[in-house]
Amino acid sequence: MPSERLEAGRPAPRGEAMSTQHRLDALRGTTPPRPHDARAIAALAANPGCSRRALMDGAGVDKDAAARHLGFPAPFGQSPFAITRGNVFEALVKADGCAELLRMLREALGLPVAEVAYHDVENVGAHLRHAHTRALIDRAATGGQDAGTLYDHPLLTLEIAGHTAYLEPDVVAFQLGGRFHIVEIKSFAVIDGQADPAAVAAAARQAAVYVLALRTLLEELGHDPLQVSHDVVLVCPENFANRPVATLVDVRRQLAVLRRQLTRMTSLDRLLAALPEDVTFDLRPDEDGRPTRPVAELADALRGATARYAPDCLSTCDLCFFCRDEARQEGACDLLGRQVRDELGGVASVAEALGLADGTRDPAVGQEEIARLLRNAERLRRECLT
Amino acid sequence: MSLLTSLARLRALEEGIAQPVATVRHCHLSARPMVFVPLKLSGEAAAPLAAMLGTERERPRLLVVTQPRNRDLRFAWAAELAGVLLPYIEGFLADTETVERRNADPYERAMDAPQLIVPNQGGVAFTRLLGRSTRFRRPDGPYPVPESVPVLGRWLTYFGERAAYPGSALMLAATEELGRHWASGQSGLEDANLAALLAWITTGPSEEAEDPLVWPPAGPATDPGFDAEVLAPAIESGKPERVAEALRTQLEPTWRLMWQAIDLLAGLPEGASAAQRWEQDRGSFSGMATHLAEGAPPQARRDGAVAAAARLARMERAQAAYDVQRAYDDPLVMAEYRLTGEAFAGEVVETDPDNTEGEGRSRKLRPLVVIKTDDPVRLPPGATLGTPQRRAQGAELVSAGEGLVTVKITKGMGRGRTAAPGAVPEVGERVCYTSLTDDFQGSPQLPEAEATPWTHGGPPQDYVPDDEDAQEEWS
């Protein structure tokens, strides 16, 4: 049973889901599915309006690989220094039976001194990790007094568009007021009580995925899912030292968003319907996984699914450079950002907007006002610049 | 961002070159700015890696931490930095003027002040963090540092805070200032890339600008590729000069860009009110220096209740003043308000310079001016108006319609029975009036910090920089 889970374990698609599932698999083609990790799942909410992204995520297409193959590699490298720093810090927090973590849980959350039991789920073979996690969590939830406190390297799962995503929270802590808490270890600094809001938000979104997965697990096991707290324990280095500090982060909002996105994913068939039957995003990898699909062909296939490019994509989507290039070819106002695009009312193209401003183009029905505004703005600019 | 700026961006995109969104420079530009390009170690909060800085474009100083994990080297670096910055800063303290104040003692104000220019907001934030991580240090005790380090920390903290103060020019971020004066054909997010923004302004968009190999990031973060393929091996090799060389390659391009940015800004005539804001900067700078000289403790980690409220009031006032001054100094900025109907400009078509109101002693001169304008006026009758052409005057909107606006001058006409020559605009003169005026009444007293009320946690225990501040180890 668990072993079957291991190979990209996908339950046999049923009924209505079937066609959708098959379409999605066809969309991905021979390329092996990119398993969703917590970050990927959290990122589903980054730009829900983008059909292209929704379809690629739904089909488990490796957007990064696609972007490379298209010649628009994503701009997200990670520095070896940052990676080392991250690992060193996590090791420090977990060293000596999570001594540091226990200190923080005791100080910040009043964890009783007696609560020190530590289970390293990874002590069992990788293939047993999920099953072992289930067993341990089940025992804890059933309220065995010796249920234990810290579960290191647990392995949770979540069904994403018919695929099982495997999720690895840093630590699950129990016995904080009888509830499970997700512990998220991050190496960005908390300085005088504050951290980079974007970084915290990302951590919160990711932790929300773990909370949801753990709640789902409890539900499957017939326990009260609310035994999992919506407060996650965020552990970061404090100020400029290596010393970790714990902060509680309320992820209820992120949970709500996550639920919305997961329900959306089930409605992919609407998007699929809009695609030609035979279209596929297959990279046609050769035996050593190198993509062989003609680039132009792949690009066309992708253009078949409309993107909704916004500059924010540059920090959230592997495909951003490809879509930005597309937007440039089309001379779309989206290039200038959501706000500008919104300000221009219905006007979508640069040429159109400027035409209206110069008066060289007559406003279409419904464009009268934006035309008036633009002409006025153009008049003022001319007046001030000449 | 207003439609006016959006239009400029669209135009830039179409013409492939940035468009002006200001006709004058809205920040003071020092004759001897200190250009400061810091780099930090990826993955760390504020671990300095290197900095290129100096006041002369031909003679940049390169400071490098050749073994970033070694905290002693980091403090040595901080001391080196202090060795460059402190003399520069203190150099402005000698030459001062005495300023008389109403119901307060006169004080000494520096004739000129230092100006730090960093590439981007990241540079400002890093400066602030650098200040935070050094200002509590002690030259004695368990983790002693050179005496100059805590002093540097307090100055960097000060500059970092001034950078957040509307209209201050003590510390500028190049991308911010350029973006205030030119609209590129890319999004605001992309404007944060100095190379890209400058390309738009000078030669037009360039793919290279985003290629870290051609234009290394302007910091403080380094290019991950560079970290992996060049820096890490260099550090491993344990050869300081090799690390320094590697970092030089990352800093020099940005150094050149910084001076290009300064040249561009210098090319614009300075706005009328910039000098006034710079005067406040000089006053603030002198205040900080005195503070330091009197041996006051380092800036607290965070504002107390009263300090926060006081700062907020100052900043809100500064912001409002800054917005008004920019509009009054620059027709292109004023145009934004004309577009939204909060201002209008046009030609005077009729005047009644001798119009009066009231009788006998209370009889006052209230000249009327009729202006013909193409602007959409969205101001109600009775609205108080000001005008860039006669800043001392105040006016009131009488009526508006059919492109004609009647305005009554209500302030600054003096006592006389007839208007002084030039006080009332002549027929045919182009004038601009706006509801945007900067007559703020001062903000009311705040309680003393030690009188903080119970609603805000009561009196704080007064702040003593404790050992922890001085000893938190630098990982």
Next chain:
Amino acid sequence: MSDRLDDLERRIDELRAGVRKAMRHRDPATARTLRAELRSAERAWDALVSGEQPEVKAEPPRLVTVREQVHQGLRLLGAAAQPRLIVAVSDAFFGGTIRSAQLTSLRRDEERSFRSSPHGRPYYLCAALTDRLSAARGLLTLSTWPLERRVVGPLSPRVDFLTCAIAVAEHGEEHGAGDGRAARLLVRMARNIPGATDGTFGPPVPGQVAAAARAELRVHAERDTRDRAELAERATAQLGDTARLFGAATLMTIKKENAK
């Protein structure tokens, strides 16, 4: 040398130009390859200006072998410990020269040597045993210890940490903290033990640390001893010599074996 530099610099300029050209012609593929060459050229240039390639730093003459130093550290600690702690101890008290990296392969070597000639050595550096009697990840123990000390129940990581803290504190007390290293190690451990420090940042009092550690130890001792006794029993009953020292093979390792 210098003309090589010139060649390189010329080459670098050409490549830069090439990259630009490729980008302009929307030919990212070429650009990518050119970039790679550019990097290597730059690396070469780097190497030249900064002299010849770095030679591998010579290990300081080692009087005591890694194996012996680890043994020394573990004897002092008296409980299962992670490499980083062992290294810290050996560094703090024995002027140790080992680095964590050197300890990774250690257990495998020991196991090999034991298999070739069982009990050929006075002691072996061996594994701690999990509740599945498999080798616990990243923990080292001594073969000379009773099994009870070498198995880890749920509470053992904490208990062992406290035991180690006591050992470090007391050793420091007897032999003097020496230089800062020992003190720093004690601080790090002390701040994670309730009551071990009085909140100030001064160096902790070893006696106080030991006392605090003992106090918490008393809370866990009974259950931990029970768990360990039970585990030890199972180990004795179920494991052969090798497995008892180095851990029973998990399904994973069996798979690996079969794979060979």
Next chain:
Amino acid sequence: MNPPAASAGPEQDLRPEQVISDVLADLPRHRGVVVDSPPGAGKSTLVVRAAAHIAATGEPLMIVAQTNEQVDDLVTRISGKHPHLSVGRLSAGGYVPPPRMLELPGVRFGTRIQDLGDPDIVIATADKWAWIGDRVWPWAIVDEAYQMRSDKLLRIAGSFERALFVGDPGQLDPFSIVDGDRWSGLSWDPLQSAVSVLLRHNPDLPVHRLPVSWRLPASAAPVVSRAFYPFTGFRAGTSDGDRRLELATGGMGTVHDRALEEAARSGWALLELPNRHTVRTDGEAVQAVALLAARLLQRGAVASSEQGERPVTADRIAVGAAHRDQVAAIRAAGLPAEITVDTANRLQGREYDVTIVLHPLSGRRDATAFHLESGRLCVLTSRHRHACVVVARAGIAELLDAHPSAEPVQLGVPVKFPDGWEANQSVLDHLSRHRV
């Protein structure tokens, strides 16, 4: 608004009378008492009652409101209900009291405490109070305390010993033109509301909730309660049928007429325009709003309620929008001057028979935090006694669905509820059942 404090009971089951007497009973027991009041739940009534109650003890009382309108309104109510009380109305230099107030018995006006004699009650805006030092009042009542920025409270808190804080947590939060990130997470963040700062430093203060809205009709209370007060909730003081809106003259079957009829019938109407991205001042929408208002007057709407029957005259109608330029555009569309046209910020605390709302998200392509702020929609949809007509372009559902959620998270800042997205969704969901 944050999840209820421990002190809060299930007060929507309580009788309002009960709550009020509980509040009055708590006054002497605690340094501060907080009363949350959902729209039209009798906040002013409570303030007047409390004022009289305190004045009766003979101890002087200061009352703090946020705007001159609010102050004048309170003065009028108090002297109307308790003519025997002497009230001093403090004001800044420029202030001219509306004529109607000059006749009020026992009310004196002045710019300095000394000008007021020694009245039982002194009332002024927070800004004015900030200038009054050198005296400490045993009692204070702070009205609209959720719209008051905490730095304002800091300036005046020294002037009173104990205080009653009254306000509506569901309306718009205070804001600033400068970026306040540097203070986020601080318990005294000056940009937080007076109440949140007060409660963060004094978590044990009692928090009461007025359980019944006398303004919102039975058709609106549950909708607003669900969307904007998910944790506390409230109910309508009247039940179905108590409030009626009748249109004297028949309609001509236009969408506008049908919208009005739907509103008259059900208390809600959504006049949906074709889906299109537009500029903020969407001419069609503006026209629709103006037409609705005009038709409402033409058709001689009559509102009957527990307060009896009266025609819906222009002054009983309000038009609300999100942006100032929208308001200007609507005014320019030629409405009778007596009809109030204003932004959400300025409509706070006001009440009308019928409101016509230009939906903040109408015609937008992307929702910003500003558009999604739950307080904005709450104000716009909770000003009416009888009916609320919302004008919006189709496509808001899709816009919400496509909204990217990447709000930054500040450490130590309590999460605000309700989430603007959820609130918008919930209201839209209800409106869709009244689509025309």
